Amino acid sequence: MKLSNGVETGIHCTAVLAGLKGDATLPALALAEYYGVSPTYLLKHLGRLTEAGILESVPGPSGGYRLARLVDDISLLDVVLAIEGPEPAFRCNEIRQCGADPLPADAYPAPCAIKVAMLKAEKAYRAALSETRLTDILDAHGASSDPRVLARGKRFVETRQRPQEG
Amino acid sequence: MKLSNGVETGIHCTAVLAGLKGDATLPALALAEYYGVSPTYLLKHLGRLTEAGILESVPGPSGGYRLARLVDDISLLDVVLAIEGPEPAFRCNEIRQCGADPLPADAYPAPCAIKVAMLKAEKAYRAALSETRLTDILDAHGASSDPRVLARGKRFVETRQRPQEG
DNA sequence: GTAGTGTTACTCGGATAAATATTGTCCGAGTGACATCGG
DNA sequence: CCGATGTCACTCGGACAATATTTATCCGAGTAACACTAC
Numbered sequence: 001m002k003l004s005n006g007v008e009t010g011i012h013c014t015a016v017l018a019g020l021k022g023d024a025t026l027p028a029l030a031l032a033e034y035y036g037v038s039p040t041y042l043l044k045h046l047g048r049l050t051e052a053g054i055l056e057s058v059p060g061p062s063g064g065y066r067l068a069r070l071v072d073d074i075s076l077l078d079v080v081l082a083i084e085g086p087e088p089a090f091r092c093n094e095i096r097q098c099g100a101d102p103l104p105a106d107a108y109p110a111p112c113a114i115k116v117a118m119l120k121a122e123k124a125y126r127a128a129l130s131e132t133r134l135t136d137i138l139d140a141h142g143a144s145s146d147p148r149v150l151a152r153g154k155r156f157v158e159t160r161q162r163p164q165e166g
Numbered sequence: 167m168k169l170s171n172g173v174e175t176g177i178h179c180t181a182v183l184a185g186l187k188g189d190a191t192l193p194a195l196a197l198a199e200y201y202g203v204s205p206t207y208l209l210k211h212l213g214r215l216t217e218a219g220i221l222e223s224v225p226g227p228s229g230g231y232r233l234a235r236l237v238d239d240i241s242l243l244d245v246v247l248a249i250e251g252p253e254p255a256f257r258c259n260e261i262r263q264c265g266a267d268p269l270p271a272d273a274y275p276a277p278c279a280i281k282v283a284m285l286k287a288e289k290a291y292r293a294a295l296s297e298t299r300l301t302d303i304l305d306a307h308g309a310s311s312d313p314r315v316l317a318r319g320k321r322f323v324e325t326r327q328r329p330q331e332g
Numbered sequence: 333g334t335a336g337t338g339t340t341a342c343t344c345g346g347a348t349a350a351a352t353a354t355t356g357t358c359c360g361a362g363t364g365a366c367a368t369c370g371g
Numbered sequence: 372c373c374g375a376t377g378t379c380a381c382t383c384g385g386a387c388a389a390t391a392t393t394t395a396t397c398c399g400a401g402t403a404a405c406a407c408t409a410c
Binding site: 168170171172204206207210224225226227228229 | 353354355356357358361362363364365366
């Protein structure tokens with residue numbers, strides 16, 4: 001079980017975009033440079049987030065991405081599901097119904113107990129992700145980060161955001 | 167994010183092996199036939215479970231696998247970790263420290279807030295898995311399954327277990 | 333000086349390859365059972 | 372008839388391919404800004 005790295009970059013980028021004021025946008029290329037990741041690959045993830053209604057994309061020069069909702073309305077679960085897809089990690093293949101001399105399907109009216117337990121755990125996982133909103137991430141970041149880190153982020157956003165202010 | 171199918175087969179097989187009495191064993195080939203999965207591939211998963219101390223393997227004719235511990239001492243988490251590996255699904259690459267004109271490493275004394283949140287969710291996931299023991303699965307299966315299913319399982323175990331009784 | 337217009341450069345989006353993880357297969361080492369042979 | 376022994380078939384375990392998924396890349400469509408021209 002390995003989570004796509006796109007989740008990490010997606011959340012980070014969403015957090016950065018939360019720092020924009022008003023209608024300002026930030027191009028994908030800028031975010032890619034800021035985090036040292038592949039620009040074109042990042043584009044794919046940002047596209048997923050846009051499809052999911054988490055981000056808005058503005059085409060053309062001075063275009064880019066910005067948040068489509070308030071930071072309070074974005075949870076980590078939203079981002080993870082947008083990038084990884086909505087399907088649960090555990091997928092029951094109903095192997096209990098397979099194999100030698102199988103029974104008819106009507107012999108299995110109750111759901112597979114293993115499936116139930118696995119999905120229950122995954123539900124707990126998603127609940128925890130759902131309880132964490134982007135605001136919480138930003139607050140924790142602001143409270144525990146070194147001033148240099150905050151300054152670098154602020155400088156970056158001010159340098160690359162569109163439209164340029166000033 | 168997709169969980170290996172080996173997890174599903176691993177749990178099912180462990181549950182079947184729990185039905186053995188005394189020192190009896192069941193060969194991997196029998197389990198593979200029962201569930202209609204690749205025998206050699208199943209062998210790999212059973213090997214992982216043996217390494218983890220969940221199963222015991224007996225070589226030679228009339229050999230096979232059996233539980234290495236009591237059903238109360240085996241949780242779903244044990245099985246999942248044995249097959250998927252102990253590492254968490256979310257792996258922080260510290261991309262916050264990468265990119266253009268990076269800051270020195272000592273600018274990041276606090277752990278990444280995103281990493282903390284993701285691992286916290288995963289901790290909840292593992293806790294839920296850990297609370298579910300193999301006993302619970304067996305109880306639920308015994309209580310909610312059609313008589314035909316239980317009979318098929320019993321017949322299968324009695325037919326293929328080693329040493330053959332009778 | 334101002335409005336209209338054409339070009340241009342920059343953006344995102346989808347189709348196309350490489351790398352990696354998962355899935356599946358094959359062959360070899362080891363072991364207990366069985367048949368055989370001798371007493 | 373009973374015991375020792377050699378062969379054998381069956382087991383698990385690790386090394387070797389095929390497939391699926393993730394990762395990365397390239398190219399095209401679209402758009403707003405800019406410069407230029409005409410008025």
